[in-house]
Amino acid sequence: MKTEKKLLGAGLLSAFAASLCCIAPVLALVAGSSSFATTFSWLEPLRPYLIVLTIGTLAFAWYQKFKPKKEDDCDCEPEEKGNFLQSTTFLGLVTIMAALMLAFPYYSNIFYPNKQDVNVTESTAYKTVEFSIAGMTCSGCEEHVNHEVQKLPGILSTETSYSKANSIIVFDPIKTNALEIEQAILKTGYEVNEKKHD
DSSP states (O other): OHHHHHHHHHHHHHHHHHHHHHHHHHHHHHHTOGGGGGTTGGGGGGHHHHHHHHHHHHHHHHHHHHSOOOOOOSOOOOOOOOOGGGSHHHHHHHHHHHHHHHTHHHHGGGGSOOOOOOOOOTTOOOEEEEEEEESOOSHHHHHHHHHHHTTSTTEEEEEEETTTTEEEEEEOTTTOOHHHHHHHHHHTTOEEEEEEEO
16 A cells, blocks of 8 residues: 555656646746746756656556456455555546646646737837747746736737747837836746847
């Protein structure tokens, strides 16, 4: 029983660690502490190994649960039914929870509110600025940057990509400027390496 609990604990812990770099920006949004978002970005290179560890641990736990039992030649009383923590139901719940955590980067954007419509004046000459950003590791990071920038007045569109390590922002220069946008990005905890104006 102790081995089984350790396996389940290790499986959940490694699944949580594998998704922590993507869970942190959402936790930062909820807590209102944007700079907390990048705290666990150092885990991103370890994510593939943590995923393998999670799957391996849970697969071994399932194997332990269903492996054939040795038959004893004794007239012993049958084993008593185990508690809930030893049940197949509990193992199934742990497996589902681990799968949800591993998949978190793919659905993390649902936790960010939709962008508000911006009132723009038609006579304004809009400006575009591109920021090179370090520290983003998943789509949750993209949404975190977009969310912070969209709090500024006059932001028309934000297109952030963690794979390209950039954010392209179209804005109304009467209502905001590139320096304010850069400050909003820095507030998330990510590092701005370079900016290019149109």
